[in-house]
Amino acid sequence: MKNILFAASECVPFIKTGGLADVVGSLPKYFDKEEFDVRVMIPNYRMIDQKWKDQMVYKTSFYMNLAWRNQYVGIMEMEYEGITFYFIDNEFYFSGDHPYGEIYQDIEKFAFFSKAVLSALPVIDFKPDVIHCHDWQTGLIPVFLKDTFAQNPFFWGIKTVMTIHNLKFQGVWDKNTIQDITGLSSYYFTPDKLEAYGNANYLKGGICYADEVTTVSESYAQEIRTPFYGEGLDGLLNARAGSLCGIVNGLDYNEWNPWTDPYIYHHYSAANFRREKKKNKLALQKELGLEENEKVFMMGVVSRLTDQKGFDLIECVMEQLCAEDTQFVILGTGEPRYENLFRHYEWKYKGRVSSNIYYNNERSHKIYAACDAFLMPSLFEPCGLSQLMSLRYGTLPIVRETGGLKDTVEPYNEYEGTGTGFSFANYNAHEMLATVEYAKDVYYNHKREWNKLVDRAMAADFSWDVSAKKYEEIYRKLTY
Numbered sequence: 430m431k432n433i434l435f436a437a438s439e440c441v442p443f444i445k446t447g448g449l450a451d452v453v454g455s456l457p458k459y460f461d462k463e464e465f466d467v468r469v470m471i472p473n474y475r476m477i478d479q480k481w482k483d484q485m486v487y488k489t490s491f492y493m494n495l496a497w498r499n500q501y502v503g504i505m506e507m508e509y510e511g512i513t514f515y516f517i518d519n520e521f522y523f524s525g526d527h528p529y530g531e532i533y534q535d536i537e538k539f540a541f542f543s544k545a546v547l548s549a550l551p552v553i554d555f556k557p558d559v560i561h562c563h564d565w566q567t568g569l570i571p572v573f574l575k576d577t578f579a580q581n582p583f584f585w586g587i588k589t590v591m592t593i594h595n596l597k598f599q600g601v602w603d604k605n606t607i608q609d610i611t612g613l614s615s616y617y618f619t620p621d622k623l624e625a626y627g628n629a630n631y632l633k634g635g636i637c638y639a640d641e642v643t644t645v646s647e648s649y650a651q652e653i654r655t656p657f658y659g660e661g662l663d664g665l666l667n668a669r670a671g672s673l674c675g676i677v678n679g680l681d682y683n684e685w686n687p688w689t690d691p692y693i694y695h696h697y698s699a700a701n702f703r704r705e706k707k708k709n710k711l712a713l714q715k716e717l718g719l720e721e722n723e724k725v726f727m728m729g730v731v732s733r734l735t736d737q738k739g740f741d742l743i744e745c746v747m748e749q750l751c752a753e754d755t756q757f758v759i760l761g762t763g764e765p766r767y768e769n770l771f772r773h774y775e776w777k778y779k780g781r782v783s784s785n786i787y788y789n790n791e792r793s794h795k796i797y798a799a800c801d802a803f804l805m806p807s808l809f810e811p812c813g814l815s816q817l818m819s820l821r822y823g824t825l826p827i828v829r830e831t832g833g834l835k836d837t838v839e840p841y842n843e844y845e846g847t848g849t850g851f852s853f854a855n856y857n858a859h860e861m862l863a864t865v866e867y868a869k870d871v872y873y874n875h876k877r878e879w880n881k882l883v884d885r886a887m888a889a890d891f892s893w894d895v896s897a898k899k900y901e902e903i904y905r906k907l908t909y
């Protein structure tokens with residue numbers, strides 16, 4: 430039996446701000462239980478729902494040094510859907526009303542978390558063969574393992590995997606402060622280790638010191654080795670290319686299933702979507718105050734409203750996207766500029782545009798089920814889960830060909846009768862608009878073809894089965 434520990438800053442169903450939580454919460458369930466004992470460690474944020482807190486069991490606590498600071502570390506435990514979860518408790522760091530705050534606070538918060546993860550292991554008597562770290566918040570774990578914990582035989586032989594879910598966020602702050610927080614010696618703060626462009630960088634530390642580096646699609650693994658997508662670390666990623674690979678994310682097909690989904694109005698499947706799916710559209714139109722018309726083309730967006738997701742393209746041609754023969758439903762929060770853009774257009778085109786500027790999981794399910802198409806014109810996209818959810822619900826994705834979007838959405842080819850969605854290559858608003866117009870033409874004028882696209886989209890398999898096996902291969906390779 431091999432022991433694997435996932436360390437991350439978010440995880441469904443406990444705490445989620447984006448796709449990272451979906452991955453950390455679902456992937457562990459898909460490993461071969463005969464061979465791997467996979468457990469998960471996340472912070473015990475105060476904002477985790479009381480319903481989950483009530484199920485946590487206090488395991489132990491101790492005090493830990495973080496340079497000159499001496500901090501409390503509590504460990505709570507819970508078993509959920511066959512997986513053991515540990516929650517690192519500390520009110521000073523984890524009592525905010527959001528998992529992330531100002532970067533200078535987060536820098537200390539996640540240095541604490543990373544060190545606490547390692548310190549907790551001997552105390553709970555769980556020795557992982559592999560620690561699987563996710564994103565910059567856990568980038569210091571491979572560093573601490575090689576430094577602070579290297580003298581303790583308990584930690585000998587533990588391997589690390591660093592998975593990059595988004596290279597944009599690296600955990601960067603000034604060197605002196607980070608040295609003061611981590612207690613790491615100046616040896617670590619050179620350009621071949623934690624230093625990058627004069628600052629210290631947690632993710633860079635993780636990439637330098639992890640045994641294996643992965644990211645969440647094959648295309649993104651290639652892209653981040655170029656200056657455009659490399660966010661300043663393309664040189665390092667090229668240097669580590671021999672230990673870098675892309676494994677596309679899967680989806681929890683039990684949670685995201687239009688046949689059983691408790692949040693949607695009407696269940697449907699690949700066999701009966703032609704009749705049943707539109708009932709979801711009618712119900713959503715009623716709920717959101719849109720004109721009730723099962724025939725109108727409904728396009729959805731569920732997203733963080735940031736530049737990454739291509740909202741400047743949407744902004745540029747918003748007027749044309751809100752055409753009379755289209756309904757546009759948006760669910761998201763983020764940059765005020767985009768929040769206000771969508772509020773304005775809802776006001777301008779009442780009954781046609783619905784802007785839901787908040788976070789709501791239940792409503793996201795309803796939107797994936799109700800819409801005909803889903804718009805995701807990202808500037809860059811490590812993997813993207815929203816387009817996988819759309820495919821699963823027979824809602825055709827309209828995407829830009831980048832990263833995981835390129836790897837998961839096959840563009841419609843009207844001559845060969847292939848494809849599962851629509852896509853365009855260049856980051857250009859009018860190229861996007863032309864692709865939306867093309868999708869609408871197929872929807873309105875070639876309905877049989879549209880329905881065959883939906884057939885293929887719903888048949889596409891992005892369950893975890895294949896990708897979990899690839900991670901298993903990495904764990905085996907690292908531990909023989």
Ligand code: ADP
Pocket residue numbers: 446447448449451731732733760761762787788789790793812813814815816
């Ligand atoms: P990212 O992690 O970059 O935000 P992904 O596509 O990987 O992008 O994952 C986003 C996840 O967050 C999806 O599960 C999506 O449904 C969800 N999501 C984003 N915004 C909202 C929102 N406002 N309400 C509910 N769910 C949301």
Ligand code: GLC
Pocket residue numbers: 447448449452594595645678810811812813814833
């Ligand atoms: C990040 C990426 C997204 C990816 C998710 C899970 O948030 O932006 O593309 O799907 O992580 O890996």
